[in-house]
Amino acid sequence: MNNTSKNTKILSFLRSSSVPILFIIICAVCIPLSGLSANMLFNEITTRMGRNAFLILSLLIPIMAGMGLNFGMTLGAMAGEIALILVSDWQIVGIPGMVLAMILSVPFSILLGLFCGKILNMAKGREMITSYIISYFINGVYLLVVLYMMGSVIPIKHSTIKLPRGYGIRNTVSLLNMRQKLDNLIPLKLNIPGVGIVKIPVMTFIIIAILCLVIVWFRRTKLGQDMRAVGQDMEVARDAGINVERTRIISIVISTVLAGFGMIIYLQNMGNIATYSSHSQIGMFCIAALLVGGASVDKASIGNVFLGVILFHTMFIVAPKAGAAITGDSMIGEYFRVFVSYAVITIALVMYETQKRKAKSQEGAMLAAAQDEGEEEKDS
């Protein structure tokens, strides 16, 4: 009996942690094949952790509110990009430029978040696909603003930002005056034995740590508790007097605002904005990283974020080199990492749906058994 329960526990652990375990195996195979030095690997992972963690953390609150993986975080990313383009044109540089871009992104993010939240309230139970499609729709609006309105309606002064035709923004906007200013604000280089010198973006990590603490604190607030209640059961929460719709909208607004901040941190690290493509894949990669960390559609923790960033980005770094070593073509590795990103999301969604159906059928079976027992008692 004891052995059976132990086996069941191990099986359920393996089932729930199958994605991280799979990724640990992939990384363990690919790292030696890639031939990358420990120093390079550590530096790359540290940089990518600083670059991506804030964005991924922005996904936690909608999951808490039972809205699944917020593909609508792309909306916040677009708001952040628009703010950065304006700040670049106004020639506000360095940390003040970043702060101004963050402040400027807030109203855009709030408006987009409200819009997204209202629509998601109309599509309860189908939030993920709806938010995915909303991100495509808003991408169209973003293109209208960036490609036609900037320079013609919204004044853009600098020819380095504007397209030669006089309106619209160039494919790439340089953020050279802002590049890694936050990362290098508190310079620290650690000498790790056996690895070498690893550059730590201290200030970025401090900001990420603050956000983690805010999320932990937020869970304990009245609003956080309401969100958890809504996430567990909307009807019960409504009966308890919680304004379900409002709570859900707030969770999306918070997520969108945080995604806007995250995008600004991400782009200051990169040092340029790919105007028409930076945001398009960000949602997918962040969600994939979170799922790789062991999160699911209805449950995610801060630990999942960091494990996900480490595993997903290790795979991202080593895959092209490992692909080249195995097949002689680095493009195979490139395809592999994109393929894996989509595959992880698919597997996670399939697993979530399977578990939901399983739980439902178990519930049904238990109900049927209880009914049978009741009838038997009646007959006797």
Next chain:
Amino acid sequence: MKNKRKIIFRIIALALIIAVAACMFVIGRGHTVYFDNKELTGPDGTVYEPWYQIEVLVNGERVARLAEGDRGMVSTMGQDFKFEVKLTKQKGGKMQGGTIGVKLPYSIDGIIYNLPAMLAGAEESVYMEEFIPDPIEEETEDVVVTDEFAMPSEE
């Protein structure tokens, strides 16, 4: 009463955010400062001769070493700009030094300072001018791809 307090707090928070944004506008304004070591003739006909060599240091770091006719540049933030110069009048001559502080005009992105005129004590309108980049004659239009799945045009 509670609502009134809430509104007041919100207004204060909004005002605070706007104030921070305004501060960022002022302290974060970036400029590119160009240093010329070139001959300059003032409006009154005074000719300011270039020095044999001028070294420009900002925050203790050398940003330009200018021979006669050279131009150097540095990117800076804010309107108060201080730099150090090390001057050599003639080849093999004695090096002189000094620190100069200038107030950069907010509205100008690129500012050119003619150092010989500045060091000779000319007026600001003489030694300072706006840097206007040369227009690029034939610039190829950026091809903006917004639809990865679009059919290729027949052009």
